Amino acid sequence: MTEAPSVPKNRVGLAKAEYRGGKSTLCPGCGHDAITSSIVEAAFDYGVDPQRVVKLSGIGCSSKTPAYFLGRSHGFNAVHGRMPSVATGTFAANRTLIPIGVSGDGDTASIGMGQFVHLVRRNVPCVYLIENNGVYGLTKGQFSATADVGSLQKGGRKNELPPIDCCAIAIELGCGFVARSFSGDPKQLRPILKAAFAFPGTSVIDIVSPCVTFNDHEGSTKSYDYAKEHDEPLHQIGFVPFWEHVDVEIAPGEAKDVEMPDGSRLRLQKIKEEYDPSDRLGAMRVIHEARAEGRLVTGLLFLDPKKRTFAEDADLVEEPLSTLPEERVRPPRKVLEEIMQGFRVGSA
Amino acid sequence: MTEAPSVPKNRVGLAKAEYRGGKSTLCPGCGHDAITSSIVEAAFDYGVDPQRVVKLSGIGCSSKTPAYFLGRSHGFNAVHGRMPSVATGTFAANRTLIPIGVSGDGDTASIGMGQFVHLVRRNVPCVYLIENNGVYGLTKGQFSATADVGSLQKGGRKNELPPIDCCAIAIELGCGFVARSFSGDPKQLRPILKAAFAFPGTSVIDIVSPCVTFNDHEGSTKSYDYAKEHDEPLHQIGFVPFWEHVDVEIAPGEAKDVEMPDGSRLRLQKIKEEYDPSDRLGAMRVIHEARAEGRLVTGLLFLDPKKRTFAEDADLVEEPLSTLPEERVRPPRKVLEEIMQGFRVGSA
Amino acid sequence: MGYPAVLASLSGPGSSPLPPHVKPLVNDFSLQVATVNGSGSQTANSVLLRAIFQMGIPVSGKNLFPSNIAGLPTWYTIRLSKDGWIARKRGHELLVAMNPETAADDAAAMGPGGVLVWNDAIPRPSVPEDRIVYGVPFAKIVEPIVPDAKLRRLVVNMVYVGVVASLLSIEMKEVEAAIQGMLGRKKKALEMNLAAARAGFEWAAANLGKRDGLRVERMNKTAGKILIDGNAAAAIGSMFGGVTVVTWYPITPSSSLVESLIGFLEKYRRDPATGKNTFCVVQAEDELAAVGMVLGAGWAGARSLTSTSGPGISLMSEFAGLGYFAELPGVIWDIQRIGPSTGLPTRTSQGDVGKLATLSHGDTRHVVLFPSSVRDCFEYGMLALDLAERLQIPVFVASDLDLGMNQWMSDPFPYPEKPIDRGKVLSAEQLARLPKFERYRDVDGDGICWRTIPGTPHPAAAYFTRGSGHNEAAQYTERPEDYVRLVDRLAKKYETAKTLVPKPDVEIRRGSEIGLLAYGTTHWAIVEAREELRREGIDPSTFLLRALPFTPELASYVAAHDRVYVVEQNRDGQMADLVRLEVGAEAGKIRSIRHYDGLPIDARSVVEGVLAAEREGVAVR
């Protein structure tokens, strides 16, 4: 196929179509599909190299979505709740890869809680998306562990258990990039995604993503209506990539620029009150208060761009381990002889 | 055996010896043994009925200890990291039981994180003890997920990963009783344990408990020396059981009484600053600051005595399900007929 | 209203004489409805199934659905069999084509004389001349009935019910009764659906000239019977088995077992005096937790169960070994789907049976029950709870998607005559009379020891349970001889289990060289295949295996035949292997017929398998 000459290309020379994936088989209107679109847009805008992306997921409607974006990237639909370990292994094998992990609220907060916690603790570079609809979509609408107290199931049953807030958990664990957004607010979600691409550690993005089939009714706190009504953005977010010069002056107090390690900048424009995303406890307070009052606070909750990453902890060579040539991974003959000598005399 | 007539008995008519268990096979000096003693003392003082206690644990040196206390109670040494699910099932079977769960830092914060989180979320009544030595004792001293950044292993290796703070996680999850203590401070630990016996939901008690064999050296942050030097109690704790009248006046500002649901009172005496254990975010702040400064803050971190418990959520009958007679668990003939009729006409 | 009378008077589409290639088929064919997942065709299909069932004709309904919520193709097949065969039948004689994506393939699967009812809003699938094609303007028919376009999408399905009823002479009063039964409680939906069915019926009667040979005629073979799925049956059995603690983590095709159990428990197991629950259901965070809860509950005296499918079974492996070794009661239903891994989550299989037999590391042997019918599901719902407590072990029940989620005819389930069996539990009173209580002492010589339940008010009741080495007094030990004594006793207990598990159902044909052996849903294919084989001159015996461990009947059966065909639904012949091991030197007699494409096995596959092997065998011998 020859392309129309007018198709715009991004900084790595690709057209937006090259960031698309297969046709979605989700329910029409599913929040997850909107997130898929935002990923396509953000990856195109940021100029992610799809050949370096790996798309990883667990099991669930949400976990199916990696098949629907970035068709030029390797994808891996693992087992339920265990994507974080696969992401860790993948990154260990090749530190030049850019893992995008897609998970659901069931996949992360129920079965996957242990692996999620430990991925965050290790700060494995990974854009970790939780497509949060408060239910298990694929198994037909049971409550997940992020369902709010008092939220009603489609059949009318009420959830009695408190929700697990993956953002709060991530912040508590020292995660360097924690955001919350809403699938229906691409204006907010896309810059957050671009910032996540620019972030070298684990970025956790919890995205309210309504399940139109099982959790979009009155009484649900994860419905489109509820999310729209209760959405309270912390700030307006703009993303200024490192290759674009911006000379616009910022009026003091109006906006704040945060520099990402790659030189890109996140511009946070105040909405009501000033919000400081570098204040861990402040973020916790905002989350707790919002939860108590039933507000959905969205935006960049916490950012520490300088966090030590997994690759540094592991003290890895720069090149991917996956393609090191034999002579770099098999020590020479004399090493074996030295080792054998140790076991001959008992000094090994 | 006839007992010496002078042996003191507690309110349920038992002598302290009846709260003891088998002989410990841990290393002499192990912190876990000191916790065992404190459990014996606290259970005796509080007058726990050993026939209603179930002792549950995972796998590890810590998880062995239920064999060393309360020999008159049923015990269950489960698989590694999965004690919380066993505790949940046990309590579901018999809500009149008093589960004491003993776990290690590896057992809870590494392999057990998922189940721990969900036990707390469900608020399953259970005294949950984490005997925290920062290492896997039983497998010979590897770092666990609670090891502090920069702490040194016996061989000299440095821990690079941030610790998981089980207390902070529990507080974030809405746990109603969260405390931290030190195995070497029975004066503090015992009243905390008694209060936990009086608490009707999940009580999480993280106890620094040095491993003399693998983690008691210089450079370790879980050694006796380190704990003693850095221990900062939030308050002096006294426990006044419900059956004891106390008329002592408290000078205002000096101490604070917190009433437990069973009528017992916890008396918290100020040490340096006033500490309010009902302030969730305040507790978080204290924990974060202490962690940043390398202080070991101990005491009752958070208490919400009125939290809804698992038994209420499950709307259980008062009696143990385990011993309901057949007529209460097998519906009568006419129920089956009614059900069959539904499937005959398709209305079921 | 007079309306039904009008309808009843219509005798279906005006019938013209049948062309030569069209054979008349009465009460002995399959019809398939091909729709799009999420289009709400489930109710319509059930109405069709029930209406035929209510006309006294043996039916079975099989739902073939994708692992998807909306948008992918789905099929529903109803088999009518005057002879009472209820296995899947390959192919179908009538197709209702609502899904453009699959219409061509689905139509191609019909032989000469096949009948295509085609939604004229989709491209007409091309079929050979000798198929009979009826185009139906579904959209036009439903429009006047349902003004709301959104609802129309759902109700349109009921139109094909009416069309098919008209074509096949299914009585409209039965269709209406079925709709009534299903939607009786939802007045608006009821009326709309009744209207849609009638509109379809009328339109067809008025516009389609009957040119095919398929017909439904009233019989008397379903009177008093019920139509039910295995998961609901298992739920009912479990409730009457006195289950008290239920844990689960949702997974297809097992979720509906617990979901219907919750429904029944909430209706029938609330304490009449207080309104409180005499049961506890916990939705666990995963299957590791679900099984941990079940075993914790069983240990503490509950009658406990969980239900899962393949991936969940793998996750339960570690706890399964603990349950075996520490002797903890609990029931685990495995509603099998096809693996490995996630596999095809909505397709049926018997691919876990070999794994369940010895699940977990180390030397383990488990008791596994194989329900083949909804009645079995009901019975084993009770029995599994009894066995778990009697034997003090985790008991597995290996059902499958076909049994669990499809509709099966059955006689109504009888009320249990035997009281609940709680096994060897010592009360405080009994303890008081005993000189000594040792948890793991085999006092009865059957490998099963007495236990106490936590909370028993006696100072000698306590003991310590562990997954590590322990002696009779439940104390920790690493002594080699203690270990051997313990695991040898567990082996003995497994022998005892042979006397407690359900016996096989054996039908011996005297003089036959050949025996068939099946378990679970495969049974229905072999009983039907037996009749077909008889026509081919082979008259095999049949053996319906009901449980592991094997009972002595197996060895006798194999001894009595020259060749035993183990028929099952997995690639590796997992049960054939277990049978081979059981019969030792006679293993050479065992042959394996395997069906593993995710569809329920059909009799034809068995017949072909046997015939091919027999031909080959004759050549070889």
Next chain:
Amino acid sequence: MGYPAVLASLSGPGSSPLPPHVKPLVNDFSLQVATVNGSGSQTANSVLLRAIFQMGIPVSGKNLFPSNIAGLPTWYTIRLSKDGWIARKRGHELLVAMNPETAADDAAAMGPGGVLVWNDAIPRPSVPEDRIVYGVPFAKIVEPIVPDAKLRRLVVNMVYVGVVASLLSIEMKEVEAAIQGMLGRKKKALEMNLAAARAGFEWAAANLGKRDGLRVERMNKTAGKILIDGNAAAAIGSMFGGVTVVTWYPITPSSSLVESLIGFLEKYRRDPATGKNTFCVVQAEDELAAVGMVLGAGWAGARSLTSTSGPGISLMSEFAGLGYFAELPGVIWDIQRIGPSTGLPTRTSQGDVGKLATLSHGDTRHVVLFPSSVRDCFEYGMLALDLAERLQIPVFVASDLDLGMNQWMSDPFPYPEKPIDRGKVLSAEQLARLPKFERYRDVDGDGICWRTIPGTPHPAAAYFTRGSGHNEAAQYTERPEDYVRLVDRLAKKYETAKTLVPKPDVEIRRGSEIGLLAYGTTHWAIVEAREELRREGIDPSTFLLRALPFTPELASYVAAHDRVYVVEQNRDGQMADLVRLEVGAEAGKIRSIRHYDGLPIDARSVVEGVLAAEREGVAVR
């Protein structure tokens, strides 16, 4: 210093003539040291072992330790065998009794002529007259050497090394060389231990009148050889196999594999230019994560491995199925301990082999290697990584505690001659030349497809990996025929594996009716048993099985014998069952000899098992 000269001149305790019940035994007996766990006897025992080894005598050392850190009994047994037998031998001829708790039992385990060296600080174990007893005042001997009482507790063990050396005529220069080898880098400890050994030697020479028949005499059977544990050997092999990603979760007896691997990697696999690691070790949060990381890494192109034991294997079940079905390379070492459940965590077993063969739900078949020697551990360390990539599957290596944690003699390992095999990986350049890349297309007809590694800089490189149904182009599918084609190809790949796994080591005795078959560490018991059986008039063939799937040699072997004894270390005869299934109609020939008390199997058990079965068999036939 003159000191060694003095020592060398002492010829051991003044020897008196042997009483009649005392038989002289030279280089052919076992000695056991019974101490308390955590008392630091490990170094002393290793010194004894090495000193004898350095005198040219074939030895093997077996550590029997509790699942405890300090305080419970522990035993160390050294077998000297001039004939080179290295299996465990039942019983011991010399006992060093340091632990009062077990002294009586340990002493009772010795026959007439047995020698008891007894720490006179503990109660004297009573033994029959015909045992030889030497009391040793260890405390008194060590006191002047080590002023610090805390250290004394550790060093006292080296005193018994000296005493035993003196009694048995072990050369002090070899004892000293061994101490030097082990502690050479720790000057203070070295001196103290040397002094303690010498003090023990001198005291014994001066005070014990030699009255027993045990003696060590220099031979020439160990020159150039090494003494090493299997876990270290596996670690070395893995390093030379080019492992790049290692994950683990600590568990006895597997931890030392990864711990020694870390040591080697840090020493030899840091990039010379940058000092950075050409490997990545991750201590996972549990085994579910460990295996997930391994498979993720294998998928992304790493040579990856993890090491675990029973409970970890159970937890890896779900991922094992994913690895099989989605075709992900990765190596999983299972250092087996005895289960079920936690079992006896520090005792050996072969109780997982039957489970590994088909680990996970659904139809799965795995490749499993069975190392029997430290040399195998080294070789399979490399081979397993090659096979995993060549076959694109998880490869299991089933070692055990006995092999993994005990000291075994071996020739030094040869440097690998074959280059690393990365299997069928397409590079960007190759992709550019291909018309089309389809991940799951079997272009070569061997069931193995070509893969690409994430990060490959070519737009056609990407594909989608999933544990659900997929077609050749790696697209999602639920079509029955796609599924069947996929799993049939996987079965074909398993056939291909038969051509790649290591062949068995077979020794046929012409004309013998009997064959022995073993795998892993059991091999050493059967080769020794063969000699004993020969003395009983039975001359069996032997078959050392090396891997699953079975290769054709197995069927030939069974065909060539009337009775094949599968000898193994588990209760249920797990391998015997696998063999039975493999040989089909000949299953009746298979007999099972099982040893499952947690101690390594000994030749005597095999001999007794065979003799008993043969006697019985004769009666039965």
